[in-house]
Amino acid sequence: MPSSPPTQVAIIGAGLSGLSFALALHKIGIPSTIWEVRSNNFVQGGAIMLSPNALRILDAIGVYKRIRDKGFHFETLTFKNEHDETTDVYYFGHEQLYGYKAFRVYRQILIDELKLMLHERGIQVKYDTKFTHVIAETPENVEFAFADGSVSTASLLIGADGIHSTLRKAIYPTVKPQYLGFVGMTSAIQTSRLHFPQSEPHYPLPVAIAAGPGAFVIAPQDVDGSEVLIGTQSALREQDRAGWSNLQADKDEVVRLFSRNKTSWPDLVQSAIENIDKDTINTWPYYAVPRLEKWASPSGKIIILGDAAHAVPPTTGQGVNQAFEDVWMLALLLRELGEGVELEEALGFWQRWRQERVDGILDLTRAMNNKRLPLAEQQRLPKGAVWSGGVEDTEQMGWLYGPRLEDVVAEWVRGQRK
Ligand SMILES: Cc1cc2nc3c(=O)[nH]c(=O)nc-3n(C[C@H](O)[C@H](O)[C@H](O)COP(=O)(O)OP(=O)(O)OC[C@H]3O[C@@H](n4cnc5c(N)ncnc54)[C@H](O)[C@@H]3O)c2cc1C
Incomplete structure (x- = not known):
């Protein structure tokens, strides 16, 4: 037929x-x-980053114009090393080339708009x-x-x-x-709490800082950039569903994981760790299909x-x-x-x-x-x-x-x- x-x-x-x-x-x-x-x-909870390939689609189905004033627009993610030196730049969006900057928005804002x-x-x-x-x-x-x-x-x-x-x-x-062996941990904090290096008055955000303990991300997530997500990952053994829920509930343990090797991070990351807001902690084990x-x-x-x-x-x-x-x-x-x-x-x-x-x-x-x-x-x-x-x-x-x-x-x- x-x-x-x-x-x-x-x-x-x-x-x-x-x-x-x-x-x-x-x-x-x-x-x-x-x-x-x-x-x-x-x-x-949490925010997501959307790049031009997705924003073009959200535009086509009428969503983008309804949410574009509700998030943070940016073009690059900057990579830094433990000495605060810029090591690379990754384009998450580019208005001239692809029609859109990248856009970071709370997931719930997008979900609510779609439901509406x-x-x-x-x-x-x-x-x-x-x-x-x-x-x-x-x-x-x-x-x-x-x-x-x-x-x-x-x-x-x-x-x-x-x-x-x-x-x-x-x-x-x-x-x-398949479990990938790592758990992501995030928290949301006020940008004003971070100690940015004095040598760089216009510190580039979002940033991914690589140092001895791994990589640490700091990414603005509301319209004016006054709140940032901070996040890193930790290698942990796989748990069952209950085990992952226990980890999510045990905020002190997550703060302990965040704080391991704290002094090996640059000051900026240390200030982020010191200001973790336990109520906004999220953990997510990495799986892939x-x-x-x-x-x-x-x-x-x-x-x-x-x-x-x-x-x-x-x-x-x-x-x-x-x-x-x-x-x-x-x-x-x-x-x-x-x-x-x-x-x-x-x-x-x-x-x-x-x-x-x-x-x-x-x-x-x-x-x-x-x-x-x-x-x-x-x-x-x-x-x-x-x-x-x-x-x-x-x-x-x-x-x-x-x-x-x-x-x-x-x-x-x-x-x-x-
Ligand atoms: C912390 C975090 C940050 C992320 N950041 C980004 C980012 O910046 N950019 C990006 O592109 N991606 C990001 N991702 C990945 C992104 O969230 C997922 O790719 C996306 O949510 C997948 O959407 P989905 O609708 O396919 O699945 P889901 O979001 O998992 O939705 C599945 C839905 O199905 C429902 N459901 C499940 N089983 C049943 C059932 N039996 N009956 C009825 N309903 C059911 C669930 O309740 C859920 O509502 C992130 C993920 C996490 C965890």
Whole structure:
């Protein structure tokens, strides 16, 4: 049977992938419903960095203009060593080259805006409802079930249910996220509490400072930069769910981890550690999803996206940026189904193109992680294995920030319809 755009899409998960996918589908005239295990009033702390590849998509679906005054705009992340010397510069955005600076915004601000936009468009989000399993998948639709015993049907079922996705089990029953051996720890503090080096009156933020104990990030996160996130990571053994929750609850232990080798950090970092606000402490163990051969079931009626399909390590800050690419590109392709464009081919193209981008992020992650190694170790690595940028190197990130997904999809569709 030839493909046609889906008539009703069911989305599992009201994180950034699920909410933005519902909005993208609405933009192209496809109705959807979201099911979310958490309550509507669940609040997610912390801020996220968005780069031009994601901001262009948020602009296309009408979100960016509603949030752009609610966060911190910047272009570069500066790398420093323990002597406060600048060692490199990484472009997170560039207005002239890619149309957007980078943007750091509280995650909850973005989530609230997306929820409001869905509400304005009459798109339903059903909270406190846990998806459990797929009952049946036919060429026409998918039947699926929830923990409260209810059952639903849709022409397409989307897993936007995050790194520990339940829906992924319908395609890969045994795949599990892999622990990367590190736990990220963050806190939010007032910028005025930091002791910046007197030699540098206009200290560049955000900054990543590498010293003996590892790397320490300081990043503004509200509109005027008066509050910063401070963060570092610690190598810890893997815990079960309860163990990770205990760590999150044990603020004194997290402060102890932050403070290990405190005197090996420059003064700026020491002042950040001394001012940790225990109430804002967050911990997150780093997991990644192993490379998956397919992000869809054989019939193409079950699709996973965002962290469920390809959660990446945090080094490049691209997790949610990549999720937005999944979302918009898939929506654009679904709109084109019919007239020579089949679901199976469209999904194949989507995954190939998107996987190549995720692979690029993983390469960049390795090269940036190598940059944190002691100099002697870096020098033993092959040429190109250690990332380097520089203030002049504005175009290095063109492959990541440049493409317009509308053009990518239009070109492929033209080829299919020839
Ligand atoms: C501290 C931190 C900082 C980060 N910073 C950045 C950054 O600066 N830039 C960046 O690009 N990325 C960043 N990331 C990564 C980014 O947060 C993720 O890539 C992104 O949240 C993935 O979105 P998602 O919607 O796919 O998954 P999630 O955000 O995990 O959302 C999944 C949703 O599905 C729901 N769900 C799960 N199971 C079920 C079920 N069975 N039934 C119903 N609902 C279910 C969950 O409750 C959740 O609401 C950061 C991550 C962390 C932890």
